[in-house]
Amino acid sequence: MKRLPDLLVLLVLAVPASGVASAHAGPPPNMTLVVVGSDGRSVTIEPEPAVLAVLFYAPHSVYDVQPRPASPRGGYVRIYPLGSEGFPAIPGRFYPVSGALCFDWNQARTPRSCGRLGRPQRLVGTSRRVALFHGLATTLAVLYPGGTENLFAALELAFDRYKTARPAPRPAGCLAFHATWYGPRAAQRPRQICVSHRGVYARGHLYPAGLSIWRLARDSH
Structure with a gap:
């Protein structure tokens, strides 16, 4: 646990101006979503509107409908949105049981804020192809x-x-x-x-x- 404060300090100090795509402009071109299971397997898919709506939610943007709160229940897959040339945006988790999407730079802690806006069917199907994580992530x-x-x-x-x-x-x-x-x-x-x-x-x-x-x-x- 003593390493966790070091992580928080590094993350606070290391936010780049280009680190997160602008919600006002919508998703970056050629964006993909890598879905990873606890067994080391992964599947790359195109992110669907139900995922983008939570990832990019912001008032007065193309994603201006506020997601409904959702509880992170059951197992989860780790999800990594990638832009051009594999540039990583904010990572997250998807909980198939509750449909919760939780995005946070700090994946060492239990998600504090999760949402959902529709059922991401492609992501649900993909999550069945890998083993779910339970408990803390590494x-x-x-x-x-x-x-x-x-x-x-x-x-x-x-x-x-x-x-x-x-x-x-x-x-x-x-x-x-x-x-x-x-x-x-x-x-x-x-x-x-x-x-x-x-x-x-x-x-x-x-x-x-x-x-x-x-x-x-x-x-x-």
Whole structure:
């Protein structure tokens, strides 16, 4: 638990001006939603209106209908909205039992605010294809030499969907980071990682990541 305050400090200090897409402009072009289960499997889908309405809700915008409050009950899948070149927006959770969508940069805590606006049928169906999470998620607590919230989310996604990794040599020009994890699987997550234009590398394996992640890592060094 002592690492959690470090996470909060990093997140408060690391909000980039471009970190969240403007709700007034609607979703970014080519946006996708990666749905991840506790078994390391993931499915990438197109986000449907019922998801976008909660993610981008803001008065006087194209998403100006306020979502109804929803309780985070039962198991959940982790969801990662990605923009152009895999740029990560605010991550979240989807609880199929209650239909709750919960978006928060801090995924180490139980969601405090969740909503729903219609039934996201595509997301419901996709959540049946992976194993649900129960309890706390494993999250990145500290990253040295640092990084934005977007980079934190990208690295959590990379290791959440560990079944997409493949054996590979360390890429040339890979930027090294030291990671400290928090949660039930923290001991299984790598502490020494590096980010390249080819993806995220650790322990002899390469994890897929968009080119934007390389740029985020480069800006943090």
